[in-house]
Amino acid sequence: MAEPDREALVRGFAHLEKHLESVAAFGLPAVLCVNRFPQDTESELEELRAFGKARGVETAVCDGFSRGGDGSLELADCVLEMLDGTDAAPPQPRFLYDVAQSPEEKVAAIARTVYGADDVAFTASAKKDLDAVRELGGAGLPVCMAKTHLSLSDDPTKLGRPRGFTLTVREVRLSAGAGFMVALTGEILTMPGLPREPAARRVTVHDDGRVTGLMQGE
Template sequence: MCFFRACSALYFFRACLSLCFFPCLVSINRFETDIDSELQIIREHCNGLGAKCAVSDIYGLGGEGGAELAGHVMNSLETDPTPTPTFTYELSDSPEEKMRKIVQKVYGGADVVLESKAKSQLKTMIKNGFGDLPICMAKTQYSLSDDPKLIGRPTGFTVNVRELRLSAGAGFIVAVTGNIMTMPGLPRKPAAEAMGVGPNGEAQGVF
């Protein structure tokens, strides 16, 4: 059942790429436990979507295991080297509208809801002139929604934004959704600065 749910999600990702007018190439990463009949089902599913695909087994076979995938990539570059993309939203859209378009067009959801903390943060960002920045969604990788248990290709869901973080230097706003945890930043003096290798090859400064 999970296998076919994944195929339904693949259909949606293919549709998203079509909206952007980018060529679609599916890389099937082969694991030791995979069986040929399963891989063939994915190939047939991709063919039905009009998407090229290749089994990639670089881990097991080295460079030879990625030859088919590389061939498809090179062919795409030769046939359409400079595709013209379309974008999910306009920079002139409000930050909330940008998030809504991402949820509806990319994730297939119904709407986005900003919690009170996020609304207050957004008001401050707009007041300080950061309202035109692009949006980066921090979201679980296990689902198109913000609920990691909602797998496959769910529809009609709402994405909840609990807080907004301004990355002024990088030039975007991070929308933190659901219960996702982001990577912590480095302290002023990272522990790596005290690490080294002693004269006898032993590790130093590692705790």
């Protein structure tokens, strides 16, 4: 935004607060890092600091994009100070689920605790996928969620901190080699895996503007 908008900033606090709650659910301390943009004002940064202070969370402004390493020192110092202030034994994370739980229970734990969903729905196709995962011996693996980054829900139009929603899982894939299963939600698309030799290394742009190497055997 080119102009300061305090109301928009404050509306976004609900989303930020949910993320802080999610970190707390794992039993770990947090530092609130503000990725500063050139147009951000001091008054807006103070609003963020006050938000963090009210919740017992240290806030650090990171201005690395504009100032390089010097702009990241505040964040580094804040993290180091927090680490130095911990007990001799570092806090151990609390995991959301036991891998021995069913795939449905593991997905539900993530959806309710991290995303704030009321419920989880598996499509008929996803249920068939889960049957296949079980047959292949993958039910005891951790879950990787594939979800839009634009919302805590699976609907990219639901901004802020949506409530009262059901997370829909439409597909479940087993990544046996990687050691996890992937639950795909909403309309999310996944990136294809790259070959050992990326095709881009075979592409050449010649001085006359011709491009070769786009097709195999070319």
